[in-house]
Amino acid sequence: MIDLEVRIPDTPGSLIELIKPISNNGGNIFGILHHHDKKLNNMIPVNITFELNEKLKETSLENIKKDLREKNIRIDKIALGIEKRHITIIMTGHVFDTDVVDTITRLAKKGIKVKELQAKFTEISEKSNVKFKLDFPESISKEELIRELNIICKEKDLILIHS
Amino acid sequence: MKLNCCLIGKGNVGTCLLELIEEKKPTLKNMGIDLVVIAIFEFDGALINHNGLNISKIIEIGDNFRNLEEWNENLSALDSIPNLNLDICIETTPTNPKTGEPAISHILKAIENHIDVVASNKGPFYLHYRKIDNLARQNNCFVKYEATVASCVPAISIKESLLANEIISIKAILNGTSNYILSRMSSEGVDFSLALKEAQELGYAESDPSLDIEGYDAAGKIVILSNALLDWNMNINDVEINGISKITPQAIELAKSDGFVIKHLAIAKNNKLIVKPRMIDKDSPLNIGGTLNVIEFKTKHAGPIILMGRGAGGYEAASAILNDIISIHKIRSRR
Numbered sequence: 425m426i427d428l429e430v431r432i433p434d435t436p437g438s439l440i441e442l443i444k445p446i447s448n449n450g451g452n453i454f455g456i457l458h459h460h461d462k463k464l465n466n467m468i469p470v471n472i473t474f475e476l477n478e479k480l481k482e483t484s485l486e487n488i489k490k491d492l493r494e495k496n497i498r499i500d501k502i503a504l505g506i507e508k509r510h511i512t513i514i515m516t517g518h519v520f521d522t523d524v525v526d527t528i529t530r531l532a533k534k535g536i537k538v539k540e541l542q543a544k545f546t547e548i549s550e551k552s553n554v555k556f557k558l559d560f561p562e563s564i565s566k567e568e569l570i571r572e573l574n575i576i577c578k579e580k581d582l583i584l585i586h587s
Numbered sequence: 588m589k590l591n592c593c594l595i596g597k598g599n600v601g602t603c604l605l606e607l608i609e610e611k612k613p614t615l616k617n618m619g620i621d622l623v624v625i626a627i628f629e630f631d632g633a634l635i636n637h638n639g640l641n642i643s644k645i646i647e648i649g650d651n652f653r654n655l656e657e658w659n660e661n662l663s664a665l666d667s668i669p670n671l672n673l674d675i676c677i678e679t680t681p682t683n684p685k686t687g688e689p690a691i692s693h694i695l696k697a698i699e700n701h702i703d704v705v706a707s708n709k710g711p712f713y714l715h716y717r718k719i720d721n722l723a724r725q726n727n728c729f730v731k732y733e734a735t736v737a738s739c740v741p742a743i744s745i746k747e748s749l750l751a752n753e754i755i756s757i758k759a760i761l762n763g764t765s766n767y768i769l770s771r772m773s774s775e776g777v778d779f780s781l782a783l784k785e786a787q788e789l790g791y792a793e794s795d796p797s798l799d800i801e802g803y804d805a806a807g808k809i810v811i812l813s814n815a816l817l818d819w820n821m822n823i824n825d826v827e828i829n830g831i832s833k834i835t836p837q838a839i840e841l842a843k844s845d846g847f848v849i850k851h852l853a854i855a856k857n858n859k860l861i862v863k864p865r866m867i868d869k870d871s872p873l874n875i876g877g878t879l880n881v882i883e884f885k886t887k888h889a890g891p892i893i894l895m896g897r898g899a900g901g902y903e904a905a906s907a908i909l910n911d912i913i914s915i916h917k918i919r920s921r922r
Binding site: 554555583586 | 834844847866
């Protein structure tokens, strides 16, 4: 995630001029925050948060900076947030009876966070199907994450289906 | 050019091949190929005619071919292969997943006698690929086996069209039965056993479907593809395999609610082979329905290339076999 802090004139069309270079370079915009209360000399500070394709991140960011400079938009700050990646997995088996809290805790110890959990049962005593949406940091590769999940699933006799 | 050949195995594929050879006679003639079938072997004997068997009569007579005067009770392919002056040996016996027999012995015997081989039997290639390949090189023989993976979909011969490129990894659905079952579970919400029963009633699944649903069939095929296209040296014991029998309709529903479908994927990547149920995006080109097969080749210079088609069937396999025969003829006649 990238957080860009700029100053743009308080005139119609300025925001579009800010957005264009980001979207033209493949940016996925998550949020825009205007600081009207901090307006100075008709210039408004704006924070824009967006995501870039990981593989093209460096080049795309350079292109965005260049395009903004050409449009005379001054960049006050660029913050590269801690990258989180996402994965959806399904576990089938006695997911709850084999201590789902332990599963979540063990993942959390590796920096893997459960963001969402959804379960489907036929009978409460039967095997359950549980979908986990996980966030994992850049420091862990997808292969390492899957390896960790496989260890847990093997130990608890669960079937793992991942994307 | 006259090509003397023998057919080992007159089952569905073998019979369809005989019909196709008859149908394509004019095409073969135009290519300069006079394909003469001088022997047809079954487990209990063989039809032999050194001047060429009457194929149309054999097709007409159907299962009563043992009544023909050319029938030799108990004559085995293994004993006869060296003595028939063969150019090509066509192997279409059923696959023995544990030993690869009797096909592996037929294939090795043919190669030892400098006879080219075309096969539709998978077993020898996922169990003993390197042995076959080495022997074929030593004896200057061609061994072609397009029909072993995805039938007539040119999954193996695609390599010839990518000589200036490089296949890096393969992701595929290689078993029509398991794909049919998962597709039905996904579209109708039925459970695994009902979808399997339906597949059996429609003739898509064997009475013992374990090789298909437990992933062994797909594993054999991904081994064949990885050896042929990625130049690996694998056999079926190198594949990490999980079947689909424990997939529930609830798991499929959970996947669906997030835009995914569950498919039984065979993957060759980073020197690892796996066959496992995986979630893929519902808009993925690998999300195919019914009994179809699909193969995605990730290439170095052109990104993904995808082939899709019917992965089983008598005429489909027969057309792949005849294509292999023609391509061997083309190479031989250029030399």
